[in-house]
Amino acid sequence: MYIYTVNFLYHNSLLNALKRFFKDTIIYGIAAVLPRVINFLLVRVHTDALxxxxxxxxxxxxxxxxxxxxxxxxGMETAFFRFYKSEE
Structure with a gap:
């Protein structure tokens, strides 16, 4: 009985982790692809308007x-402020 409970809990947590992984993958994938698709669709609008x-x-x-x-x-902005010498 104990072995089946542990196996079920492990299986359930593994499924939850996989669901979370694929959900995050889809969200980040859409976030990476959507701006490019929008830019591609706006090419016609920009060429007609400009x-x-x-x-x-x-x-x-x-x-x-x-x-x-x-x-x-x-990080050039950080390097600039690091090596910038203020007047004394």
Whole structure:
């Protein structure tokens, strides 16, 4: 009787852990894919709404945003404040 109870509890906790794992996987998967799908669907709206001569300005903005995000990812803002010498 005791062996069956322990086995049932282990089986039940394993199923709960697997359910939680797959639930979290689905949530994080949707969170990773949904912005890309929305961007893909908005391409038509953006190309119709923006004149062709503004494409270069938008491209420059996205290039600078990508550059700054890479610098911030590597912790450059922390390094700047660490090595910044204040005037004494």
């Amino acid at each position: 004149p062709a001569n503004n494409y270069a300005e938008n491209t420059n903005f996205y290039i600078w945003a990508a550059l700054f995000s890479v610098l911030l990812t590597f």
